[in-house]
Amino acid sequence: MKMTFRWYGEGNDAITLRQIRQIPGCSGLMGVLDQYAAGEVWPLEVIQAYVEQVHQAGLEVEVIESVNVHEDIKLGLPSREQYIENYIQTIRNLAQCGVRVIVYNFMPVLDWLRTDLARVIPEDGSNSLYFDEQELLGMTPLQIVQRTAAGSNGFSLPGWEPARLAELEQVLQQYQSVTADDLRENYRYFLSRIIPVCEQVGIRMACHPDDPAWPIFGLPRIAHSKEDFDKIIGLVDSPSNTICLCTGSLGSNPDNDIPAIIRHFGGKQRIGCLHVRNVKHLGYHKFRESSHLSSDGSLDLFEIMRAIWESCPDTYIRPDHGRMIWDEQGRPGYGLYDRALGIAYLNGLWEALEKQGTRA
Numbered sequence: 001m002k003m004t005f006r007w008y009g010e011g012n013d014a015i016t017l018r019q020i021r022q023i024p025g026c027s028g029l030m031g032v033l034d035q036y037a038a039g040e041v042w043p044l045e046v047i048q049a050y051v052e053q054v055h056q057a058g059l060e061v062e063v064i065e066s067v068n069v070h071e072d073i074k075l076g077l078p079s080r081e082q083y084i085e086n087y088i089q090t091i092r093n094l095a096q097c098g099v100r101v102i103v104y105n106f107m108p109v110l111d112w113l114r115t116d117l118a119r120v121i122p123e124d125g126s127n128s129l130y131f132d133e134q135e136l137l138g139m140t141p142l143q144i145v146q147r148t149a150a151g152s153n154g155f156s157l158p159g160w161e162p163a164r165l166a167e168l169e170q171v172l173q174q175y176q177s178v179t180a181d182d183l184r185e186n187y188r189y190f191l192s193r194i195i196p197v198c199e200q201v202g203i204r205m206a207c208h209p210d211d212p213a214w215p216i217f218g219l220p221r222i223a224h225s226k227e228d229f230d231k232i233i234g235l236v237d238s239p240s241n242t243i244c245l246c247t248g249s250l251g252s253n254p255d256n257d258i259p260a261i262i263r264h265f266g267g268k269q270r271i272g273c274l275h276v277r278n279v280k281h282l283g284y285h286k287f288r289e290s291s292h293l294s295s296d297g298s299l300d301l302f303e304i305m306r307a308i309w310e311s312c313p314d315t316y317i318r319p320d321h322g323r324m325i326w327d328e329q330g331r332p333g334y335g336l337y338d339r340a341l342g343i344a345y346l347n348g349l350w351e352a353l354e355k356q357g358t359r360a
């Protein structure tokens with residue numbers, strides 16, 4: 001297992017590489033260059049400079065996240081061809097710089113969604129990301145986008161890049177006639193074009209689940225259950241077609257048995273990497289992000305780590321979102337302190353498994 005940390009790049013993150021290097025047992029990053037809009041080629045020299053900088057700090061960067069898929073690809077428009085060509089060029093450029101796993105998603109228009117980015121947790125006064133479908137019912141997509149932007153403390157948020165949302169109303173219209181099956185067929189086309197290249201250059205594509213794990217605003221969503229991911233890995237049957245198994249995203253739906261899902265796909269060698277975090281279920285379609293500790297949330301992190309240790313022990317992991325604690329100001333969900341605590345805890349569970357665990 002390689003423990004990593006999400007970092008947004010110099011000038012785009014309040015956290016420094018030096019701070020990340022000082023987290024015990026953290027050997028690398030899941031990096032991101034989110035200055036590029038979906039559909040743009042990430043230039044080789046820019047990736048090289050980024051990777052070089054990370055290496056100089058004593059960290060690896062074998063996973064890159066948020067290589068966003070242009071909406072025209074998801075909609076299956078004729079213009080998708082150029083965007084797929086661009087995506088392939090980005091894959092080649094990343095591979096040339098030593099990247100092994102690319103995290104992306106196939107969610108229409110809206111990426112992850114919350115109704116509050118800083119909901120105070122009454123028990124201890126910290127705050128975290130929060131979702132309540134009841135709050136969402138009275139809002140339009142545009143209102144939730146504006147509210148999310150206003151709550152971001154001035155930081156860019158992954159999946160909420162302004163360029164991507166500039167034509168929100170128009171793109172929402174375009175999806176009116178797109179069914180889940182249509183979306184899946186467009187996904188199949190995309191994968192059939194990129195996966196052969198990935199095999200050639202040694203890249204594994206890792207699809208991030210829908211977050212939360214159910215449809216939103218009537219948009220088709222096809223990646224939020226074991227059954228969905230069985231279909232996805234079957235669209236193009238290749239070791240390069242994998243999942244970024246995000247325990248908090250899938251775990252927002254109590255029907256998803258996360259350790260069982262990890263064992264299922266880990267056993268098939270189809271987990272490219274994992275985001276490991278906890279959520280606290282507060283009611284129907286209502287949850288908050290808790291600390292990583294099992295007893296603070298609704299997921300059993302020990303069982304999750306055991307499933308990883310048993311089925312895909314060589315994978316990449318990172319703590320996912322953290323709470324804001326100790327008066328830290330920063331990008332919602334991506335502060336230093338609580339994510340560093342998450343790493344310490346997950347590494348502790350891992351050490352216990354290494355020393356005392358028995359594999360089935």
Ligand SMILES: [Mn+2]
Pocket residue numbers: 208246249275320
């Ligand atoms: Mn995630």
